[in-house]
Amino acid sequence: MSATTMFAGLHTPHLILDADRLERNAARMRSRCDALGVTLRPHLKTAKSTDVARVAANGKRGPISVSTLAEAEYFAAAGWRDILYTTAIAPAKLSRAHHIQHEHGARLLLVLDSPEAVAVMGEAAAALGARFGILIEVDCGEHRSGTEPASQELVAIARAIEARSPQLDLMGVMTHAGHSYRFDDPAPVRALAEVERYAAVASAEFLRKHGYACPIVSVGSTPTLMFAEHLVGVTEVRAGIYLFGDLSQLSRAVCTQDDIAVSVLAAVIGHQRRGPTPSLILDAGALALSKDDGANRFMPNAGYGLVCDAVTLAPLDALAVATVHQEHGGVPVPDESWFERLPIGSFVRILPGHACLTCAAYTSYAVLRGGKLVEEWPRIGGW
């Protein structure tokens, strides 16, 4: 099948999702979590789609993680009931969070990491007549957010939450080893997975020793889950990007190239002969791909995405989008024979550097099954 037949009717740039790869990625993580003895709470900040969420949980509406209240609202309205909002919440958003619980019968779990946040949230919850389940975030070393694991500060937060009962209900602890992305070798990531696990489990045990039940012990990042030796004491895990994969994951050996389920369909709109090297010009630039260049840390030629055959998704040599303007992507080619190979109007597909950011530019996925376009799945954005 030619690319123009395969993608007839799509406007470029367009986000493409290979459902076969998605299902394989989802099944692999479910097996992994079964083997580890933990509940998987997929993080849907990457996918932002009920269709993808269903694939992640093999058709069920199980526990999920989200990063925005817009996601919480969207999934709650579609019947999801157990939603962990993983970003610390601004107090002004609590009325909306309350509304989401009330309107849809969902339970929102919120995250905080200081007695100050407890005070502000407790007050707001009381004013609203709202009740929220709370996880205390501990910092396992990334220093993005979270309090000291297994510490008196942690106990002070738990005590403050208890003092705000029943508005705030302490449900457990969570942590996130975001620094697992600093390595491209499984060995240190495996060590960090143990650091992440230990920070959460030790914190939960410390709280239990002080009389707090702490039923939920939550950890997770895709790399640490893929490489953890065991997760004893952890009850549930959060990960999201494993569903799609991207060059950042590939460059860290967390997925293979054949696992990458999302790509951007783009068209060749020009042949530039006048620069330092000849270049293809694509109609996928900074907005279509994002300006995230994080994949280049361990894949120095990833640019803003690898250029692949539109039909087979096989890489075209090592062509990459090296420059992006708002709507133009520039792809240096070794010689002008590429202009014959990819004439103006040709389609290519681009493997994204960081799927979370690339997908955010789109309102839907064109879904492939068995290499055929079968449906369009909506996704949401915003806050």
Add this chain to the structure above:
Amino acid sequence: MSATTMFAGLHTPHLILDADRLERNAARMRSRCDALGVTLRPHLKTAKSTDVARVAANGKRGPISVSTLAEAEYFAAAGWRDILYTTAIAPAKLSRAHHIQHEHGARLLLVLDSPEAVAVMGEAAAALGARFGILIEVDCGEHRSGTEPASQELVAIARAIEARSPQLDLMGVMTHAGHSYRFDDPAPVRALAEVERYAAVASAEFLRKHGYACPIVSVGSTPTLMFAEHLVGVTEVRAGIYLFGDLSQLSRAVCTQDDIAVSVLAAVIGHQRRGPTPSLILDAGALALSKDDGANRFMPNAGYGLVCDAVTLAPLDALAVATVHQEHGGVPVPDESWFERLPIGSFVRILPGHACLTCAAYTSYAVLRGGKLVEEWPRIGGW
């Protein structure tokens, strides 16, 4: 007025547009174009809003530039009639372009830069029974796209277009000095403005000598327009970011800080005491601000945006968003006294590094006039 009163009812992160600043920026560029004796064709790829477009043209629906067919369709449906689509078009999009012209009675001007593109577009236009006005793009040195100015190649393209008449109608030439962003000093930008002008004017004259009328001679980028000494021979100019300003423009002395009309309202959601320096955590991260760090070339501490007082938009010392995760922005502070100054729940506003990319994450602007929230203006995205 307190920030919570001023912005009551808004969910953070939210895009804020100061209409007073916008109007001042728009009026300044109109005066500038009057003085230069050229028609302003505002580029609406930054704003993507009919409300902003009206301010740009002082209430009129004049000629505009767009970067996507989604914008062309949106503006055509709202009554704009003279639309330059500045990205070279993929042939598969011509049926939609034809539809936009046909459905809304708009005239689309399309851009191309090779005989190959003429052949592909001419064939598609003939198949559709469509007619398009064409500008030939010449390359004034950025080497993103465009053919050699005032060259035999240029004439060959014109000849090819004529051979496709009446489907393709040669209307003139255009160029864009995108490399004007490589400098932070007006002197080289002024020189580049002359290079840009000369490339377009000499190309038009060359074509006229060969018998092509070439009524439109189009140049433009905000920096070259601000610093050009004259634009003799140019008929019209394109610029867009001047409407909003941002740190990239500020760092290149193209606007002042008080000209920056867009900002992102964010809330403090955490105080991080555990990193190398204490940090505020904001609920504006990579999606809310974009990962464009281009402002840092000439403003090394711009990070992903400067943090300002939410009410006055005065910078808070030189605080900047130094790290972004998907929904978290980290702002290092000199000491923990900032945690008292900006407790959890406080609002701040962030001046964006690159307004085109930051705005793209939002579906509307909350509009301020006289420091008061007066309305919400929708904006579009996608392709």
